[in-house]
Amino acid sequence: NDTAVIIRQLTRSEPGHPPRETVVAVVPMDGEAHRWTLHRPADQITENDLRATLLPHRPS
Structure with missing residues (x-):
C-alpha cells in the first residue's frame, strides 16, 4: 500500500489571510x-501543531 x-x-x-500557509x-495510491x-509558514509548524490538525481528522 503506497x-x-x-x-x-x-x-x-x-x-x-496569513501571508504564508x-x-x-x-494521497494513497488506491484511496x-x-x-x-x-x-503559518512551514518553519513555524511544530509537532504539536501537526498532531492537533491531523489526528482529530484522521481518515478511517
Missing part, C-alpha cells in the same frame, strides 16, 4: 486523498 505525503508552503496575497496532503491547511 501513499504519497506532499507538503507545500503557499504565499497568499488575499486580505484577511502550509498545506499537507496525504481517497486528504488535505489539511495550517495557517
Whole structure:
C-alpha cells in the first residue's frame, strides 16, 4: 500500500489571510486523498501543531 505525503508552503496575497500557509496532503495510491491547511509558514509548524490538525481528522 503506497501513499504519497506532499507538503507545500503557499504565499497568499488575499486580505484577511496569513501571508504564508502550509498545506499537507496525504494521497494513497488506491484511496481517497486528504488535505489539511495550517495557517503559518512551514518553519513555524511544530509537532504539536501537526498532531492537533491531523489526528482529530484522521481518515478511517
